[in-house]
Amino acid sequence: MLYALTKAGHIVSMVLWLGGMLAAALALLRDDRETLRLFKRWDQGVTTPAMFSTWVLGAALAVQGGWFGAGWLSVKLAIVVVISAVHGIISGRLRSSADAGRKAAPDRAAGITLPVMIAGLALIVLLVVLKPSWS
Template identity: 40%
Template sequence: MSLAAFYPWIKAMHVVSALVFFGGVVAVSAFLWSARGNSAGVSGIATTLRRWDHAVTTPAMILVWAFGLGLVLTGHWFDAPWLKAKLFLVIVLSAAHGIQSGRLRRVANGVASTSWPLLPMIFISLMGIAVLAVVKPS
């Protein structure tokens, strides 16, 4: 059986993983935004959210990349311009996750977060990814 026979399942798992990953990234971003300048009483929440990030959000990100590669292989989209743009946005979103993980670690260690929120960039990236994935403009 070829990889193409599994395309609907690969696509479904890619979408599910992406939703879980995006939910985790938004949750951390919302928490960091609400915790700005406040180190009292938020380190416990940050520690719990950090455990969730390590156990759920990061593995979901890895699955998004893995299933996405499977989709690219089955669709033969390596040279597609829309894929290059989507990959750029996915890299931005993955980098935002890494930045937020560091910020979350610092808040969990009692350091107040004073940096600007990444939520607008995260939403713009998600919208761009969704449009490019669905429309696949040439």
């Protein structure tokens, strides 16, 4: 029961985290200051806490399931590190763009992060569902 609840919490957190990241990256492609401020608040209040929650509940799942050391989990953790770094980049851009005194410019670099997030999400889901064994 505890494992199932942890898993449910992990999935909800992951959806909020990745959904918030995708929306924020799209917002950065526009030059609307009010939209950027809204997404900055959403990132601080929802997306970033969801990322921390995803990490903590994911680690709890790995400990409960005895998954640490499994090859598929090691690959998944590497992808999580990349996605977390992408979130750090998006979050930093949101903070600087929303607060800057000058007019915000469309952040085309944010567009590059979209395929990285989508590919990372697809790979993670594949790894978790298939749990491939390389031994």
